C-alpha cells in the first residue's frame with residue numbers, strides 16, 4: 354500500500370524516502386485524540402517518532418501544537434519527562450489548558466452544546482460560531498472543530514472563524530468526547546504545560562537535553578480569505594529560528610513542505626541548514642478529497658543533525 358502510494362510521485366533526487374515505515378510503532382492501544390483537527394499528525398506520529406525512538410529527553414516542545422498529536426504519542430511512549438504544548442491561537446491553547454486542568458467541566462460544556470443541536474442543527478452551529486467569534490470560549494471552539502466540514506478550521510481576513518458545518522455529521526458524540534478528553538488528561542496531567550503565543554517564545558528555553566517538534570503552516574496555506582490557519586508562517590523567520598536551534602545544539606524535527614498530487618506546498622529548506630530530509634507518504638490528501646480529487650500526499654520530515662548525531666540511550670530507556 355505504502356509503496357503504491359509513493360510510486361505515484363517521482364522521488365526527489367538525493368533524499369531519503371521512507372520505503373516503508375522506519376519502524377512499525379503503531380501503538381497497541383488507541384491513543385486519545387480529543388481535538389479533531391485537519392492536518393493532525395495523529396496517524397503519522399508513530400512514524401515521525403520512530404526517528405527518535407530509543408532516545409529520551411528532558412522536555413518535548415510542540416510549539417505549533419494544534420491537536421498536539423505528537424505530544425500525546427510521545428507521552429504514551431514516555432519519550433520525555435515534561436511536555437510543552439504551545440499555539441498562537443489563544444482559544445486553542447486555552448482549550449489545552451482546560452483539558453489539563455478541568456476535563457470534566459469541559460466535557461459537560463461540550464455535552465450541553467452538542468445536545469442543543471436538536472433545536473435546529475445548522476442554525477445552532479452558526480449561533481455557536483457567532484458566540485465563539487465574540488467570546489473565544491474554548492468549549493465553543495471544541496464544538497466547532499468537531500462539527501465543521503472535515504474538522505478543518507478556516508478564518509477570514511479579520512481572524513474570524515468562518516468554516517461551515519458538516520451537514521451530514523453532528524460531530525463527535527459527547528460520551529466519546531468525554532473519553533478522549535479524560536484520556537488526554539490522564540496522559541498529560543502533571544507532565545505538560547501550555548504556552549500561548551508565537552513559537553519563538555515557546556522554544557526560547559529549549560536546550561540540548563530537549564527535543565523540539567515543529568509543524569508550522571506550510572507556505573501558502575494561510576494567506577488571503579478562508580485561511581487554513583489563523584496565522585501564516587514567515588519562511589525567513591522560521592529558517593532563522595532553526596539556525597538558532599542549531600547554534601544552541603537543540604535537537605529538532607520539522608514537518609514542513611509537501612506535495613499533493615502534482616501540487617507542491619512550500620520550498621524545501623535551504624542546504625545550509627544541516628538537516629536530513631525524509632519523505633513520508635501521508636496517504637490520501639483530505640484537502641483534495643474535499644475538493645473532489647483523489648490525490649496522494651507526501652510530506653517532508655526534517656531531522657536536525659544534532660538529533661541524528663546524538664548518542665542512542667537505549668540503556669536509559671524507561672519501560673512503557
Ligand SMILES: C[S@@+](CC[C@H](N)C(=O)[O-])C[C@H]1O[C@@H](n2cnc3c(N)ncnc32)[C@H](O)[C@@H]1O
Nearest residue numbers: 393394417418419420422441442551552568584
Ligand atoms: C499544521 S497545524 C499543527 C497541527 C499539529 N501538528 C497536529 O497534530 O494537530 C499548525 C498550528 O500552528 C499554529 N500557529 C500558526 N502560526 C503560529 C505561530 N507563529 N506560532 C505558534 N503557533 C502558530 C496554528 O494555530 C495551528 O494550530
